[in-house]
Amino acid sequence: MKKFIAVTTVAATLLAFPVAAFAKSYSLAELKALAQESGYTVQETRGQLVITESAVPTTPSTPSTPTTPPKDDTKTENADFKLYPAPIERSFGKDNVVQNKITVYADYITSGKSQIIGGHSVDITDKVTWEIKKGTPISVDKKGIITATKNGEYPVTISYNGKYMDLVLKVTGYQLKNGKHSAYVIINSGSATKTR
Known part of the structure; x- marks a missing residue:
């Protein structure tokens, strides 16, 4: 082997x-x-x-207690954030079925009087809404697991708390293995974070 x-x-x-x-x-x-x-x-x-590649981009911030996870401040008045989809992770299951997982972060900074006070990233994968045109052969669940049923490039939109980002997911190497969908998925392109 x-x-x-x-x-x-x-x-x-x-x-x-x-x-x-x-x-x-x-x-x-x-x-x-x-x-x-x-x-x-x-x-x-x-x-x-x-x-x-490390999934979480680092942003200068005030050190916090390691046992306390970062608070999701994206709903506060002084918080501004950008959506950040990390590179897609792949794993191989039984029968060499390829599974793709995407993690989405809110990268935000808190500012006051035109100066940056601090910032950090929060994993919001389970909180984002995936907007995918009906009939598109790709889906994403709440855990970020991507299921594709056909090769091609597919536009999708992720949205969270009034902000959104357009992505194009590219699917290659699609196969049906013992009744399970197997494919390689990459983020082919993406827009900047926009406000609705």
Whole structure:
């Protein structure tokens, strides 16, 4: 069995490299350490590494207690936020069925008298509304799991608390495997956050 290293790039493109290509220069432990030192998320399963870009963009902020999750302030008067869909994460289930998951963040700053006071990101995946034209062969559930039933490019809109963003999701490699939909999905393009 050939082992691969998969990397999700900034453009959310999945690249797979045979581990043997790196074995002469680096061990798996060294590759894992290098990726983590560079700010990437690393998952190791059965002798394989999956390296992905860190999902949450960092914004300078006032340090908070690590045990207290950030409060969702997007509904307060002084909060301004932008929607940020993180690069799509992929996992492989039984029968090598590809599952795609998108996480959506509200990146916001709190300001007062024309100066930035602080800011942070909040995972709002389960709170966003997905607007997808009826009959489109793609859907997204509350957990961000994407189900596609046909290759192609599909416009979708995410909205939350009066703001929205248009995206184009590109589906490739669609297959029906043992009754389960399997495909690769990437964010092909997206608009800036807009207010309704």
